[in-house]
Amino acid sequence: MIRFLSFLFFLCFFSVCSAKELKIFLLTGQSNSLGAVKGSPASPELLKKYEPKETLYWHENFGQREGVFPGASTSWEQVRPAMPRYNGNLCMGPEYGFAFTLEKNGWFKDADVAVVKASRDGGDNSHWQKNGQAYRTLVQAVKNACAGVDRSKYSKVEFAGLLYLQGESNAGTSVPESASRFLELLGNLAADLKPYGDTSALAAQKAVLGENANWAGKNESDPETGNLTGSLEGRDTEVQGKTTRQVMKDLAESRPSLGYAPTRDLPKLTAGDQMGVHYSGQSQISIGARFAYEAARMAGKDTGSVRSGRYDLPLGSPDAWMNRKMPGKNVCVWNVASSVKPSLVSGVVKLFGIRVEDPAVKTVIVRSKGSSGDRLVIGPGGIRLAEGKNLQLRTNVQLAGRQSWNIPGGSAVEIKPSPVQEKAMPVRLSGQAEVHVTQAEGGGETAEAARVVLEQVLPSALKCSWTLSGKVEMTLKGMEGKAVNLGKVFVKQGAVLNLNGSRPVAGSVVNQGGTVNP
Incomplete structure (x- = not known):
């Protein structure tokens, strides 16, 4: 019993x-x-x-x-x-x-x-x-x-x-x-x-x-x-x-x-x-x-550093993020909840890294609000794009730390001038970093190249090493006939570097089986 x-x-x-x-x-x-x-x-x-x-x-x-x-x-x-x-x-x-x-x-x-x-x-x-x-x-x-x-x-x-x-x-x-x-x-x-x-x-x-x-x-x-x-x-x-x-x-x-x-x-x-x-x-x-x-x-849940739908607020505002906190050591994510309008950089904004996971748009734009002092700092979290998505950084960019950029075939990371400047002022690409650019998994022999485009940049303060591997293509635009210093660029087998008539500093490009177009 x-x-x-x-x-x-x-x-x-x-x-x-x-x-x-x-x-x-x-x-x-x-x-x-x-x-x-x-x-x-x-x-x-x-x-x-x-x-x-x-x-x-x-x-x-x-x-x-x-x-x-x-x-x-x-x-x-x-x-x-x-x-x-x-x-x-x-x-x-x-x-x-x-x-x-x-x-x-x-x-x-x-x-x-x-x-x-x-x-x-x-x-x-x-x-x-x-x-x-x-x-x-x-x-x-x-x-x-x-x-x-x-x-x-x-x-x-x-x-x-x-x-x-x-x-x-x-x-x-x-x-x-x-x-x-x-x-x-x-x-x-x-x-x-x-x-x-x-x-x-x-x-x-x-x-x-x-x-x-x-x-x-x-x-x-x-x-x-x-x-x-x-x-x-x-x-x-x-x-x-x-x-x-x-x-x-x-x-x-x-x-x-x-x-x-x-x-x-x-x-x-x-x-x-x-x-x-x-x-x-x-x-x-x-x-x-x-x-x-x-x-x-x-409800007190940790929602992470996801870009909010507050299209009217620059990235330096806490309300620009879903958890209403400025990102610290978190990778910053753009997804289907994020703003469709361009995100604004006002002053200096530090992001540990950027992920474009699943936005409702094909291209995520981060651009300067208009001041020459606007600057986006990207840390060791690097950049990762979902398939078919692009990222445009239309502001001064500073790179920091050892980071990976993972880009699908046909997608691109573009660093270019902001359209809000009175004149098309060149972008300052600066900082000290070790950047490994690779094509995202799934890119076969017939897949398009993953692209990095640097357009009209002033990289004079850049102390980086770039490693391009897989089916990756880096292209310089708007710098024809100019001396450029990208740091050290290692072009591995399958990768392409398009200089488009720019003149890199002697010894800064190291061809390791890839293609370097003058």
Whole structure:
């Protein structure tokens, strides 16, 4: 009998200890929260690449007209795009990139994560007040979702925070009252959701505010890089000298509990409507990733030195990084959450190293804000690019330490003058380093060369040794007929050095089986 009771106690103890916590993030807002991507959905390749696998998902989207979003969840399911019956176009909001980014980084691996989404296809923020349609629908969706939770599997249900992307349709008093109405929303949810789980995070105002889009914005394509960005110019509704964007941005910056996810650097959709206010499917993945980084930072997770979406801030600002800390000994990463606009160097910015992992653009640009004293220092972390990505450093560059540059075939690291200078002033390439440039793994015999381009630089202060190995090509541009001192350049078999008529210091180029073109 004692043995049986001991076994029963052990079984109950094991069951309680093995039960996990369920963290539920609430997602609501209007059409960009809904994900009205219309004729510009994410490609099948992107959907496969960023597909969440583990995050639980419950959606009960709704519209200005009743019944336009049939097919609400009846059980927990996988995060996926939805297709409302009223227009036959996919809807995919921030939930996709949000869930994928949390899973990829494993920030909440001690719990299961879920998203409950109830988003509207329009309307000002009055709908999210106590008895508004949006508020009532969101609360009912949470109630329905929690009724479907397996309580034997979870020891606790916690509402970990609110993800809010709303504001384009605000008008009248809903503009200056955006902040107060949002805080009221958090307070109401904290009180009314208590029967269904722990609401302490909501009571502590844990939330991420998404930057509302402007109207009539037009995408801009950079002819040199091919980058497609959203126009920062557009129409904002202004009431009493205030816009929703500025009111909500000020609110986020005034409270450490609130996160902020910029959006306006991201491309709008190009088919489906002419309003210039809705983001494309690819942009929605980036918005979701930005929400994820902010949610993780607010939860005290180490989000690393990832470039934030704050396109308006130079790299020397803490808010230019997802964890709001200046990089120290961490390699700095540009990925799908990072700014699409060029990153600015103002003064001296020290980066241990640079990784272009998975950005939403083909070319990442880091350029001078405009002063001749602007300087980017790259340390021993070196440079590593993902396949098909390029890095342009359009500022004075200083190299330091023993470092590796790993570049895929067809991709390039380019050091060239900044376009914001009044005159095309040469770039100062300086420092003391041992740089090993190699082609990233996977480059076969037919693969394109990995490229390093030095354009119109003044390397007189450079004390480096360069080792070019594999199918790597270094090219000097804009220095024809000039004496150059790159330090010592070792050109190994398979590598190419194109001098283009420049005159290296005697003995500075050592050919070890490669090709040196005069």
